[in-house]
Amino acid sequence: MDKHERLRFLEGQLLWSMERARILDEIEAKLQEMKRIAAYALNCELVYFEGEALNLRIVVLKEEVISLEQKLQMNFH
Numbered sequence: 001m002d003k004h005e006r007l008r009f010l011e012g013q014l015l016w017s018m019e020r021a022r023i024l025d026e027i028e029a030k031l032q033e034m035k036r037i038a039a040y041a042l043n044c045e046l047v048y049f050e051g052e053a054l055n056l057r058i059v060v061l062k063e064e065v066i067s068l069e070q071k072l073q074m075n076f077h
Contacts, residue, residue: 020072027068030061 001009037054046054 023068023072027065030065030068034058034061 037058041051041054
């Protein structure tokens with residue numbers, strides 16, 4: 001492998017790592033939001049529709065996290 005090939009390979013690895021870091025940051029943000037929602041629900045007396053709305057938001061966030069995790073798996077293989 002010559003210098004230019006090695007450089008292209010390392011640049012590719014850097015871009016791959018940066019994309020993984022971006023996805024992991026997105027996952028972390030969604031998990032933090034889920035944690036805030038759970039803490040809020042625990043500390044407040046919610047009426048039924050508020051609880052349902054929070055549950056729906058958690059379900060959406062969970063699906064988004066699963067989708068992002070799948071992207072990580074696809075990028076890994």
